[in-house]
Structure formats: structure tokens, C-alpha cells
Amino acid sequence: MEMNEGKDLRWFDVKNVPEGYIFSKENRPQNLDSPVSDSIPVIDLEKTPIEAIFKASQEFGFFYVINHGVPEKTTNDAINVMKEFFNMPSKDRSGVVLNSKNWIYINSTDFEKDGVYLWRENLKHPCRPLEECIPQWPQEPTRYQEIIAAYIVEIQKLSLRILEMICKGLGLDPGFFNGKSEVQILSTGFYPPCPDPTLTLGILAHQDPSLITLLYQGGLAGLQVLKDGEWINVGAIPNAFVVNIGNQLEIISNGKFKSVLHRVVNSKHETRRSIATFVNPSLDCIIEPAKVLINELEPARYEASKYKDFIGRNKSFGDHTTALLNATPSDNQA
Ligand SMILES: O=C(O)CCC(=O)C(=O)O
Numbered sequence: 001m002e003m004n005e006g007k008d009l010r011w012f013d014v015k016n017v018p019e020g021y022i023f024s025k026e027n028r029p030q031n032l033d034s035p036v037s038d039s040i041p042v043i044d045l046e047k048t049p050i051e052a053i054f055k056a057s058q059e060f061g062f063f064y065v066i067n068h069g070v071p072e073k074t075t076n077d078a079i080n081v082m083k084e085f086f087n088m089p090s091k092d093r094s095g096v097v098l099n100s101k102n103w104i105y106i107n108s109t110d111f112e113k114d115g116v117y118l119w120r121e122n123l124k125h126p127c128r129p130l131e132e133c134i135p136q137w138p139q140e141p142t143r144y145q146e147i148i149a150a151y152i153v154e155i156q157k158l159s160l161r162i163l164e165m166i167c168k169g170l171g172l173d174p175g176f177f178n179g180k181s182e183v184q185i186l187s188t189g190f191y192p193p194c195p196d197p198t199l200t201l202g203i204l205a206h207q208d209p210s211l212i213t214l215l216y217q218g219g220l221a222g223l224q225v226l227k228d229g230e231w232i233n234v235g236a237i238p239n240a241f242v243v244n245i246g247n248q249l250e251i252i253s254n255g256k257f258k259s260v261l262h263r264v265v266n267s268k269h270e271t272r273r274s275i276a277t278f279v280n281p282s283l284d285c286i287i288e289p290a291k292v293l294i295n296e297l298e299p300a301r302y303e304a305s306k307y308k309d310f311i312g313r314n315k316s317f318g319d320h321t322t323a324l325l326n327a328t329p330s331d332n333q334a
């Protein structure tokens with residue numbers, strides 16, 4: 001009794017994995033202990049030619065970027081403030097579940113897939129237009145808004161740079177992505193240590209419904225990518241971002257680039273926090289294969305679709321996230 005006094009016991013403070021988190025045998029993760037793959041391309045933004053990004057997008061759909069210009073202090077501050085957020089006492093966090101402000105906090109038991117809970121907690125909010133979004137983000141920890149705003153400013157610069165290179169690589173007009181990369185959603189995952197990671201998942205296999213996604217892993221591995229039918233482990237190169245191609249860029253590229261399945265596995269001893277930023281079209285934007293990429297020999301392989309309808313059809317986001325997207329300021333203005 002006395003020993004536990006004041007201690008904030010949480011859902012993951014357990015010796016065994018509770019039944020609600022155990023996946024059926026066929027859905028459990030494999031290759032947890034395989035070494036990190038060395039085949040995922042590393043793009044050095046200071047020297048890699050545009051063709052390398054093109055090739056990585058085409059062959060892998062995933063790549064690391066290094067020498068990206070985002071100061072280490074900015075990424076460290078961001079990860080640290082996320083750490084503080086997820087460490088807040090449960091009495092503070094419970095007040096923030098499905099907040100009426102423009103952000104959502106999803107505890108492990110708020111989301112289930114086929115009756116099984118994920119081994120993670122998740123915080124999500126929109127980031128554009130930045131000035132309008134900032135005051136609607138969490139007010140605790142006190143420096144959250146300031147630190148994440150600085151992070152998003154850098155991410156916006158970096159994502160523009162990457163999209164520009166992709167544009168050149170594909171032979172699209174330089175302004176092609178204007179209007180198609182207007183919305184940005186930040187989604188941060190908290191994956192606490194798990195007594196038996198062979199039974200659980202942090203995130204189920206999915207593709208991102210974004211144009212591109214930029215992921216900062218806080219120096220810890222856990223992401224797996226499906227490559228040629230095998231789940232391979234993505235490493236956590238210090239200070240690198242992982243970039244992946246989302247469904248919308250696959251469509252625009254007429255299938256030249258692939259949006260690849262990925263998932264997150266848990267760790268026995270480490271607490272992983274990751275920050276994903278999705279660069280998305282606005283809900284009313286129509287996404288279709290770029291006209292310059294289709295001709296008689298290469299007919300369009302995808303139908304044109306409003307982004308809103310794509311999301312509805314594919315159920316790529318959970319209901320909470322769809323509601324959040326519907327509430328993003330940039331779409332209200334459209
Ligand atoms: O946490 C991660 O490493 C990946 C997150 C992810 O895939 C997502 O949020 O879509």
C-alpha cells in the first residue's frame with residue numbers, strides 16, 4: 001500500500017501483457033530481432049542528386065534524409081516536450097481525452113482493431129495555417145506550443161524542399177504541389193516498454209493517406225516496412241528523418257512511386273516516442289495522375305478523386321482523425 005502511494009500506475013505497468021492487447025497468432029509481429037536493414041536509401045540533402053530521391057521513391061517508397069538543415073536542438077526539444085506530455089499525471093491526461101479543442105489524445109484503450117488494443121498512446125493535431133493552429137494545441141506542458149511551432153516551421157521548410165525535388169524528378173511544373181500540400185497533421189506516438197513484444201503491435205500495418213510523411217524517431221527503432229513480402233526493420237539513424245510516400249503521391253505519380261505498408265513493433269525495455277507529420281491535400285482537393293505522366297503508352301492507372309472521398313472510401317484514418325481533419329482551419333476556409 002504505502003509503496004504505491006502517490007505512484008501513478010498506468011496501463012503498461014504490468015508484468016504480463018493483458019489479454020486485450022494480445023493479437024491472434026497470424027497477426028503477431030515477426031522479425032523483431034532481425035538486424036536493422038541496410039538497404040533503405042539514405043539521402044544526403046547536401047549532396048545527393050535529384051535522381052537519387054527519385055530512385056528511392058520508386059524502388060523503396062521509404063528513405064532517410066540526413067543533412068536536412070533542421071537543427072538538432074529543434075528535434076531534441078520536440079521529443080523532450082512530447083516526453084513531458086506523455087509523462088503528465090493521469091489526472092491531467094484524462095482531462096485531455098478527445099479534447100474539444102482542435103487536438104485529440106488517444107489512450108491505448110480508446111482504439112481497438114478487431115477487438116485488440118494497440119500498445120501505444122497517441123496525440124494528434126493540425127498544424128496549418130500555423131498561426132491559427134498554435135493556440136489550439138495543448139497548453140500543458142507550458143512550452144508545448146512554442147517548441148512544436150518551431151519544429152513545424154522547420155518541417156514545413158523541409159517538406160517543401162523534398163516535394164520540390166520530387167517534382168523535378170517526376171518532370172512536373174515547379175508549382176505542381178501548390179494547393180496539394182496545404183494541410184499538415186502532426187501525430188505523435190508513445191510506445192512504452194512491453195513485457196512481451198512478440199504478442200503486441202504499436203501500430204497495425206497501414207499505408208499513409210498523405211502526399212508524403214516525415215517521421216522523427218527520437219533515435220529509437222521500431223518501425224517495420226514490408227519489402228518484397230518481408231517485414232524489415234528500419235533503423236534510427238541519429239538526427240535523420242524517415243520520409244515515406246503516401247497514397248496521394250502514388251496516385252499523382254501514376255504508380256511510379258509506391259506507398260508502402262509499414263507498422264510499429266514494441267520493445268521490451270525502451271520507451272519510444274516518434275513524431276510523424278503528414279503533408280496532406282485539403283479535403284476538397286482533387287487528386288489524380290499528373291497529366292504530363294500519362295499518354296497512350298502509359299494510361300492513367302488511378303481515377304480522379306476528391307481527397308475527402310478517398311479518405312471516406314479507404315477508411316485510412318480512424319473516426320477520431322477524420323473528425324479532426326474535418327475541423328482543420330484551412331478546410332473551413334475553403
Ligand atoms: O511511430 C512510427 O514510427 C510510425 C508512425 C506511423 O506510421 C504513422 O503515424 O502513420
Ligand SMILES: [Fe+2]
Nearest residue numbers: 206207208262
Ligand atoms: Fe504511417
